[in-house]
Amino acid sequence: MNRFQVGVRAREQKQREKVGKSTCLSVDIRRNLTENIVFLIHKAFVDRTYSSYPCYDTGLESIALRSELFHVVVPYDARSTRDETADSAPKSKKLKRSAKEFDEVTLKVKDKHTEFLNLHKNVEKASDFSNKIALEFVDEFNRSVHYDVDKVFNGANDSQFIVKTSMNNEDYIIPPNCRFFNSDVRNLSDFLTTEDKFDFIVLDPPWWNKYIRRTKAANEKSGYRMMDNDSLKSIALENHVHHRTVVAIWCTNAPSHVDAIEKQLCPKWNLRLVGTWYWTKITKQGEPVCTFNEKTKKQPYERLFIAVSSNSAVKDIATEKYIFSVPCAIHSNKPPLLELFTDYLPERPKCLELFARNVYPNFTSIGTEVLKLQNTRLFQLLSSKHEVQ
Numbered sequence: 001m002n003r004f005q006v007g008v009r010a011r012e013q014k015q016r017e018k019v020g021k022s023t024c025l026s027v028d029i030r031r032n033l034t035e036n037i038v039f040l041i042h043k044a045f046v047d048r049t050y051s052s053y054p055c056y057d058t059g060l061e062s063i064a065l066r067s068e069l070f071h072v073v074v075p076y077d078a079r080s081t082r083d084e085t086a087d088s089a090p091k092s093k094k095l096k097r098s099a100k101e102f103d104e105v106t107l108k109v110k111d112k113h114t115e116f117l118n119l120h121k122n123v124e125k126a127s128d129f130s131n132k133i134a135l136e137f138v139d140e141f142n143r144s145v146h147y148d149v150d151k152v153f154n155g156a157n158d159s160q161f162i163v164k165t166s167m168n169n170e171d172y173i174i175p176p177n178c179r180f181f182n183s184d185v186r187n188l189s190d191f192l193t194t195e196d197k198f199d200f201i202v203l204d205p206p207w208w209n210k211y212i213r214r215t216k217a218a219n220e221k222s223g224y225r226m227m228d229n230d231s232l233k234s235i236a237l238e239n240h241v242h243h244r245t246v247v248a249i250w251c252t253n254a255p256s257h258v259d260a261i262e263k264q265l266c267p268k269w270n271l272r273l274v275g276t277w278y279w280t281k282i283t284k285q286g287e288p289v290c291t292f293n294e295k296t297k298k299q300p301y302e303r304l305f306i307a308v309s310s311n312s313a314v315k316d317i318a319t320e321k322y323i324f325s326v327p328c329a330i331h332s333n334k335p336p337l338l339e340l341f342t343d344y345l346p347e348r349p350k351c352l353e354l355f356a357r358n359v360y361p362n363f364t365s366i367g368t369e370v371l372k373l374q375n376t377r378l379f380q381l382l383s384s385k386h387e388v389q
């Protein structure tokens, strides 16, 4: 395996400690609107991470995610935003439709969204009426980025500094105290030993799905490879779970995927499901990014299954939670979750993310695109001379 060295040696680190400064942003990342409704700000979490540590030898003073990525101001398909139960529909038809078309889960999430809108008062005022800024930015990134998913490499940043590094003519930002493996997760035992146990594990599997297949056929760079349920089952996750581990598994709404988690993956991984959380993607004004739909159609929400080991000592994890956030316009990019789990984890948790496209402090991240979203093109970099890079 190719060792991709980004570590900063201890001696150099000591010298730098004198000059390395950080100004931690004090911003709202999570607002608990009720016990189980939470508003999460993806960009604020990432920006706070990068404002919490000094940079090593980068000449950078501040690092923040590009705001273009979150310029989601209208539903993606603005023509289909009319709610099926909107007031313009005749009343009898309205009731008939909502009872017929929405399954129980969708109705529940939809009701929570209405509650969210009533509670979440400080929505941003519309300054634009299209998502063009975000879509064009992401299109350009997908078109021009070079990332070799077949290149097997690994690396680590053992220091407390943010490091900038290059690979194949692309620059990457590496946060402190992390390690990463650009590799197939089915080879987990090649990089982790059974001694490697984690407090928090996040998985976002590339579930088999027609949309990704179509996207990948249309544009090789914006889709990704998928995995069937048997291959997912072959991952030896059970070796890395201890009696207080909390596991969060992203899942589509497809019944076959939900079924696979409940009946195949959790039993194989020695996990017990304790909660189902829902992430609803909203525009800056709070609307869902697409309408709530009948069962087989696209929904503005995704599921997050919460599991613990079968003999777990962890208690009091919310069985249901409704997360609302403005999504990053990069396809399938999820909001960082750590902020939602701090109550259940030790102060400096040891974390693992499988199928990762980012790296975060205190995480071991594994995936075939593990550094893809650490590319400096996705960040606003301000140099110490206050030049925007």
Ligand SMILES: C[S@@+](CC[C@H](N)C(=O)[O-])C[C@H]1O[C@@H](n2cnc3c(N)ncnc32)[C@H](O)[C@@H]1O
Pocket (backbone or CB within 6 Å): 149, 183, 184, 185, 186, 204, 205, 206, 207, 224, 225, 226, 227, 332, 333, 334, 335, 355, 356, 357, 358, 366, 367, 368, 369, 373
């Ligand atoms: C759903 S995406 C993950 C998205 C990520 N959580 C985010 O927020 O951006 C799944 C990722 O797994 C990668 N992948 C597909 N097959 C894989 C495999 N066998 N081993 C590791 N990663 C794989 C895909 O290339 C893709 O980057």
